Amino acid sequence: MIKTKGYYNNTSDLIERHSDLVQKIAYHLMARLPASVLVDDLIQSGMIGLLEAARNFDASKGASFETFAGIRIRGAMLDEMRRGDWVPRSVHKNSRSIANAISEVEKRTGRDAKEAEVAAELSLTLPEYQHMLRDVNCAKLIAYEDIAGADEGLSNEPVSHDCTFNEVSEAQFSDKLVSMIKELPEREALVLSLYYDEELNLKEIGLVLDVSESRVSQIHSQALHRLKAKAQTA
Numbered sequence: 001m002i003k004t005k006g007y008y009n010n011t012s013d014l015i016e017r018h019s020d021l022v023q024k025i026a027y028h029l030m031a032r033l034p035a036s037v038l039v040d041d042l043i044q045s046g047m048i049g050l051l052e053a054a055r056n057f058d059a060s061k062g063a064s065f066e067t068f069a070g071i072r073i074r075g076a077m078l079d080e081m082r083r084g085d086w087v088p089r090s091v092h093k094n095s096r097s098i099a100n101a102i103s104e105v106e107k108r109t110g111r112d113a114k115e116a117e118v119a120a121e122l123s124l125t126l127p128e129y130q131h132m133l134r135d136v137n138c139a140k141l142i143a144y145e146d147i148a149g150a151d152e153g154l155s156n157e158p159v160s161h162d163c164t165f166n167e168v169s170e171a172q173f174s175d176k177l178v179s180m181i182k183e184l185p186e187r188e189a190l191v192l193s194l195y196y197d198e199e200l201n202l203k204e205i206g207l208v209l210d211v212s213e214s215r216v217s218q219i220h221s222q223a224l225h226r227l228k229a230k231a232q233t234a
Contacts, residue, residue: 011051011054011055014050014053014054014057014065014069015047015050015051015054018050018065018066018069019047019050021050021066021069021070021073022043022046022047022049022050022073023043023046025042025046025070025073025074025077026039026042026043026046026077027039029042029074029077030042037081041080042077042080045076045077045079045080046073046074046076046077048076049069049072049073049074049075049076049077050069050072050073052072052076053065053068053069053072053073054069056072057069091135091136094132094135094136095136095225095228097122098118098122098132098133098136098221098222098225099225099226099228099229100229101113101118101121101122102118102222102225102226102229103229103230104121105117105118105121106229112184112185112226113226115129115130115222118222130218133217133218133221133222133225134214134217134218134221136221136225180227180230180231181193181227183230184223184226184227187209187219188219188220188222188223188226189223190209191205191209191216191219191220191223192220192223192224194208195220202216202217202220203216205220
């Protein structure tokens with residue numbers, strides 16, 4: 001038995017009533033992941049997160065079960081992807097190289113690093129650097145959550161019953177990013193806002209900015225790596 005109020009009185013009841021939440025979160029994440037990630041794998045790990053949430057939920061903390069479970073489910077899915085390490089080692093290496101190069105350029109110049117400067121720091125031509133940005137962009141979801149500190153979203157902290165899952169998760173996953181995003185170049189900050197807040201896809205963002213989908217992918221990737229560089233020096 002778990003500690004709840006009202007008509008939720010056992011673990012199986014909570015799981016049965018909220019299994020659709022697992023699918024909802026899985027398909028939401030799938031929209032931002034490469035085709036190699038299977039929705040069934042996300043759902044399986046999400047169900048484990050739901051089970052853990054049902055066992056550990058304490059209504060006296062102030063959060064609704066849906067809010068608490070949603071955060072646990074999402075965290076379980078991200079943890080599974082990290083353990084599966086579906087991103088090739090070369091992508092991890094290139095991602096670290098980009099973040100380090102941005103950090104070095106910005107330390108040296110005292111301002112936002114320009115693409116050409118980062119490319120030169122990596123001893124690459126600008127087209128080669130932009131190609132690298134496209135390659136590493138497949139890891140964008142994990143990179144974003146890691147910058148924010150995904151574990152912070154898994155606590156059973158008191159929150160208002162009036163908050164929705166999206167409101168709470170955005171607050172808990174993004175608090176650390178707010179000040180850093182404000183420091184990004186305007187176009188990069190806009191791309192992140194349109195992608196994560198407005199949930200537009202890359203093609204839609206391209207139409208807003210009047211640039212190609214490929215160019216949006218490059219801007220998005222560089223913005224995340226700039227954030228990663230800022231997080232490393234914060």
